[in-house]
Amino acid sequence: MDTARIGSNPEPQPELFYQATGSEVQLFEQADRFGMPVLIKGPTGCGKTRFIQHMAQRLGRKLYTVACHDDLTTADLVGRHLIGADGTFWQDGPLTRAVREGAICYLDEVIEARKDITVVLHPLADDRRILPLEATGEELQAAPGFMLVVSYNPGYRNLLKGLKPSTRQRFVAMSFDYPDAATESHIIQHESALDPARADQLVALGNAVRHLGQHDLEEAPSTRLLIHTARLIAAGMDPRQACEACMAQPLTDEPTAQAAIMDIVRLHFAEPGQVEARKKIA
Ligand SMILES: Nc1ncnc2c1ncn2[C@@H]1O[C@H](COP(=O)(O)OP(=O)(O)OP(=O)(O)O)[C@@H](O)[C@H]1O
Numbered sequence: 001m002d003t004a005r006i007g008s009n010p011e012p013q014p015e016l017f018y019q020a021t022g023s024e025v026q027l028f029e030q031a032d033r034f035g036m037p038v039l040i041k042g043p044t045g046c047g048k049t050r051f052i053q054h055m056a057q058r059l060g061r062k063l064y065t066v067a068c069h070d071d072l073t074t075a076d077l078v079g080r081h082l083i084g085a086d087g088t089f090w091q092d093g094p095l096t097r098a099v100r101e102g103a104i105c106y107l108d109e110v111i112e113a114r115k116d117i118t119v120v121l122h123p124l125a126d127d128r129r130i131l132p133l134e135a136t137g138e139e140l141q142a143a144p145g146f147m148l149v150v151s152y153n154p155g156y157r158n159l160l161k162g163l164k165p166s167t168r169q170r171f172v173a174m175s176f177d178y179p180d181a182a183t184e185s186h187i188i189q190h191e192s193a194l195d196p197a198r199a200d201q202l203v204a205l206g207n208a209v210r211h212l213g214q215h216d217l218e219e220a221p222s223t224r225l226l227i228h229t230a231r232l233i234a235a236g237m238d239p240r241q242a243c244e245a246c247m248a249q250p251l252t253d254e255p256t257a258q259a260a261i262m263d264i265v266r267l268h269f270a271e272p273g274q275v276e277a278r279k280k281i282a
Pocket of ligand 1: 017018019020021042043044045046047048049050051108153187191223224227
């Protein structure tokens with residue numbers, strides 16, 4: 001299908017690094033044990049996708065990922081009849097494949113999808129664990145190991161698009177946020193090979209920019225954004241240039257907000273000349 005980014009992991013992958021920030025791993029394992037679906041909420045780039053990839057590996061399950069959007073229809077998830085050389089044939093969508101195979105189906109930004117998909121999610125997300133395929137007349141019982149996981153960013157939520165209580169109450173819910181400073185620095189070091197001192201500096205800078213708040217920025221700098229910045233710094237780029245390219249510019253188009261971010265950057269990463277001068281004075 002062409003309207004959704006859909007991925008699966010058919011080949012065994014090298015173990016993905018995931019740094020737990022609480023008891024999310026145990027909670028997910030318990031939800032899996034009881035066949036309960038999981039809802040993960042949290043801001044962009046805080047580790048939701050990485051966590052699910054990690055859990056799929058840990059539980060030895062195949063993972064189907066669907067990036068939801070306005071035009072995503074039930075047929076995109078469940079499947080549709082296609083026309084081939086030998087006539088029409090049915091092609092399973094990613095949700096149906098996951099149900100048949102006992103895999104994990106992850107619907108990223110589920111509130112972006114059209115409301116009608118809740119019709120297929122509801123019987124799957126409660127004790128029935130069934131997927132009715134209207135087009136073929138089948139009613140699939142989810143194979144053991146099937147798990148439905150959905151995520152959304154509460155910051156993007158609008159009144160029209162919130163999940164209905166009858167949907168929400170079917171899920172075990174977890175709330176993700178940016179990790180504490182020591183954990184975030186550890187993640188950055190692992191993902192970028194930046195040295196610990198600079199990673200700590202970058203985290204302090206990230207937290208200072210996060211304190212600018214929603215008046216100045218639509219969304220706070222994510223762990224992902226800090227990792228991008230760290231990679232450029234670790235590769236030898238001037239930290240202020242890296243911060244401008246990976247932080248100030250992606251965060252906002254407002255010149256005043258960009259200037260405010262760069263003021264904070266200069267406080268955390270002095271120009272090389274200033275560092276030398278400070279060393280001499282000291
Ligand atoms: N706890 C963590 N352990 C390991 N890596 C992490 C963790 N949190 C964030 N990361 C890093 O941050 C990057 C972004 O995280 P991820 O893609 O999981 O974000 P997300 O919450 O799914 O964002 P979005 O909602 O925008 O899709 C990951 O690729 C990974 O490098």
